[in-house]
Amino acid sequence: MKIMKHDNVMNVAKKRGFLWSSFEIYSGVAGFVDYAPLGAILKNNIMNKxxxxxxxxxxxxxxxxxxxxxEEALKASGHVDHFTDPLTECKDCMDVYRADHVIEEALDKDVEGLENDKLTEIISENKIRCPRCGGHLNKVWSYHLMFQTLIGxxxxxxxxxxxxxxxxxxxxxxxxxxxxxxxxxxxxxxxxxxxxxxxxxxxxxxxxxxxxxxxxxxxxxxxxxxxxxxxxxxxxxxxxxxxxxxxxxxxxxxxxxxxxxxxxxxxxxxxxxxxxxxxxxxxxxxxxxxxxxxxxxxxxxxxxxxxxxxxxxxxxxxxxxxxxxxxxxxxxxxLKSHSEYSKEDLRVFIEYDEPKTVNKKIAKPNMSKFGPTFKGAAPQLMEALKETDASTIQDSFQEKGYYPIELDSVYEILPEHVEFAEVEEVVRGEKIFPHVIEPSYGIDRIVYSVLLHSFHEEKDKTYFKLANDIAPVQVSVFPLINKEKLASVAIGIKENLRKNGFIADYDSSGTIGRRYARSDEIGVPYAITVDHESLEDQQVTIRNRDNSEQVRIPISKVENIISKLISSKISFEDL
RNA sequence: GCGGCUGUAGUAUAGUCUGGUUAGUACUUGGGCCUUCCAAGCCUACAGCCCGGGUUCAAAUCCCGGCAGCCGCACCA
Structure with missing residues (x-):
């Protein structure tokens, strides 16, 4: 039963202007859709919600x-290298396969993530043939899932x-x-x-x-x-x-x-x-x-x-x-990956609740020897010493008798150039890469789900039971019959609602029943109807889409009541 | 990307096999009549052979290619 629902939903969606396939007059292109007039509002309403x-x-x-x-940015994110499928084609039957899957099947070996050349090599070395016809397989190429373009x-x-x-x-x-x-x-x-x-x-x-x-x-x-x-x-x-x-x-x-x-x-x-x-x-x-x-x-x-x-x-x-x-x-x-590629520090400094004091062994330059020996290079070497752990310097002294630092050329730090000391250092915090929690919504799929699950079929009417805050048209306004006196009142009400920011539709064609049905079909939650009595008592009826119930309200309050209904401050039963 | 099926107004379809008048019907939509509350009725109008090529005196109809849709396989970090 639900399987048929898809077709009905898509039919109405197409007929009444929610979703159309793109480039239709040129036969269309798979994988692209147009949001039609009502669909565009619905989508925007969902995005705004x-x-x-x-x-x-x-x-x-x-x-x-x-x-x-x-390219650089997507290189860093891994998409340039990994957002591809390695494909290979049979030279005889022209069938196309995922290269890694063919290999995995033939050798029962996990080869995911290997380079194309490597995959090609494995295929030829192991004489892997087309699973269907046994023909030779072509060189592996990457099918890129990204659309490429040229800048400039x-x-x-x-x-x-x-x-x-x-x-x-x-x-x-x-x-x-x-x-x-x-x-x-x-x-x-x-x-x-x-x-x-x-x-x-x-x-x-x-x-x-x-x-x-x-x-x-x-x-x-x-x-x-x-x-x-x-x-x-x-x-x-x-x-x-x-x-x-x-x-x-x-x-x-x-x-x-x-x-x-x-x-x-x-x-x-x-x-x-x-x-x-x-x-x-x-x-x-x-x-x-x-x-x-x-x-x-x-x-x-x-x-x-x-x-x-x-x-x-x-x-x-x-x-x-x-x-x-x-x-x-x-x-x-x-963040780590972008940090590596861009050479920017994308870490965050996290301050400890309490600063920590740590004892640290440092290599302090003995300036009276250090300066004269290294002259102009001294400042940079001091910087390098600061970042090096003292024990690696000591180890190097033990082994080689000196510690090499490479700048423009290699400098040999001798034991006489430094003194080792224990110092107490106050550490207030540390730099870390934050973790990322990511909710990622597919809006188009949500629009489809909303249409599918709000679609109702009753006796001789079908309609989208869209929530008040996402319905593309919020209120319909009708004259009970298409006569000048009623029409002008209804148009007035519609204009006033529009002035107050509501999407209100006026419709006078056909019978009132047909108009209710049309309005329901696209999910308009409320309908206002002007009848002959309205001319005398300045009241109109407001109708609830979901149960066709009607209540009489003063024309002067229409805007206020619609506003409260749409924002769910009151419900229809409160009227 | 492969194989099978399919493609006629906005929608659903007749016609295709067996080529031949102005491509028929219903619903929808626009205009009008009627109408005092849920797709009523009447009049009227708009609107279609997926695209390209071929065969033929003549193609919606036959053939080839493309595009799109559905189903199966594959794909979907």
Whole structure:
């Protein structure tokens, strides 16, 4: 039954202007969609609700970085080298295979991550042939999942369309850290397009080549992954499917946040809190709890740098359980890597609660000998001595009788040049790479899930039961019949609502029943109808989409009541 | 990327096998009539053979290629 639902949902979505496939008059291109007029509002409403959660609620800040990125940045993140699939083609039957998979199958050997040349070598050395026809396999080449482009008029600088928004947050980390006044934890979000040149995207809006992400990067002290509001959510229930359950094919656990933490199912408070937040968000978007679960990545599928990773999955009928949000503890992988490549120090100074005093042996230059011997090089050599552990210098004296320091040339430090001393040093803290907790939302998949799960079919009407705060059109205004006197009153009400910032639609065509049906179909939560009595008593009816109930309210209060209903300050039953 | 199936107004379809009048129907949509609350009725209008090439006097129809969709395989750090 649910499987048919997809087709009905997509039909209505297409017919009424939510989602269209792109470039349709040129036959279209797989992996791209247009957000049609209502879809664009719906998507924006969902993104703005997301902002309310993460920017307003969690006190994170949003940034916006370019979608085109220079090669160096993606080299550092590992995407240039690893965001590829090594492919090989059979010279006879032209079939294409993942080179590493062919080898693994033939030799039962893990070759993931090896260079293409190495893979080619293994194939020829072991005489691995096409699994289907036994033909010779071609040289291994990389299919790159990133869209490449050239930056600048001369086109010399290689650029790529970003494969995720996250990198745009890691790169200006130093400035962000200063913006947050050097204190952990802090969170930065980015909403925007990301690009992946999928080999063969075929699941509509589920797998796109250009898609929208909403990501938060939460930088935390690795020693402190607590969350200040954890106690408030400790009792909340979550549906968790940990790796262990998957391997033993067990059912998911219904478990409280506190329990999940106590049993070490989820690795930190901060991570669980993010799971909870995702659940609350999706719930408010109208996705029922029973269609929602958290699936932990199996050790084999987890990216090599992640400590713990959970996918939020939605039940879809047609595509089964689909990942719509990934919540990962990326540890310090990204910052460390950008630090290495850029030579910038992307660490944070963490001050100890109490300064520590440590006894340290140092090699102090004996200046009366040191200066005359090394002359101009002396200052640099002193600097080098300061950074070297005294015991390695002593060891070198024991072994060779001197300690070499390499600058422009090699200088030999002799025992007479230094004195060793025990000093007491006060250490106030240390520099560390923060860990990153990352909730990453696939907005397009969420839009699809929302449409799918809000779709209702009743007798002779179908409609999207969209939550008030995301419905693209908030209120419809109708004259009961299309007569000048009623119409002008209705148009007046519509104009007034528009002036107050509401998306209000006026419709006078066909019968009133048809107009209600049209309005329901696109999920408009409320309809205002002007009838003949309205002309006398200045009252109109307001109708609730979900149960067709109607209440009479004064025209003068329409704007106020719609406003309160849409913001959920009152419910329809309160009228 | 491979194999199978498919492609006719906004939607659902007839016609394709067996080439031949103006490509038919229903719903939807626009305009109008009627109408005092849930897709009623009547009149009227708009709108279609996925794209390119070939065969033929003549192609929605046959052939080839492309594109897109569905299913299976593969892919989805």
């Amino acid at each position: 997301w902002r309310k959660y993460y920017v307003v609620g969690e006190e994170f800040y949003e940034i916006e970085s370019p979608t085109v990125m220079p 008029a001369k086109g010399k600088k290689i650029g790529y369309m970003r494969p995720e928004t996250a990198q745009g947050i890691f790169i200006p980390f130093k400035r962000l850290l200063r913006f947050f006044r050097n204190k952990l934890p802090f969170g930065v979000v980015q909403l925007g397009k990301a690009y992946r040149n999928e080999i063969s995207p075929r699941q509509g809006v589920i797998r796109l080549r250009e898609f929208t992400q909403a990501e938060a990067e939460i930088f935390v002290n690795p020693e402190d992954k607590t969350h200040p509001h954890f106690s408030q959510i400790a009792a909340e229930k979550l549906t968790l499917l940990p790796a262990s359950c998957q391997m033993e094919s067990k059912d998911p656990l219904e478990i409280s946040a506190q329990e999940a933490l106590d049993k070490k199912i989820v690795s930190s408070e901060m991570l669980i809190y993010q799971l909870y937040l995702a659940q609350k968000f999706l719930r408010e978007l109208g996705i029922p709890d029973e269609a929602l679960r958290f699936r932990q990545h199996l050790p084999t599928e987890m990216a090599h740098y992640a400590i713990d990773c959970w996918d939020v999955e939605v039940q879809t009928g047609r595509y089964g359980w689909v990942e719509i949000i990934g919540i990962a503890d990326r540890a310090d992988y990204d």
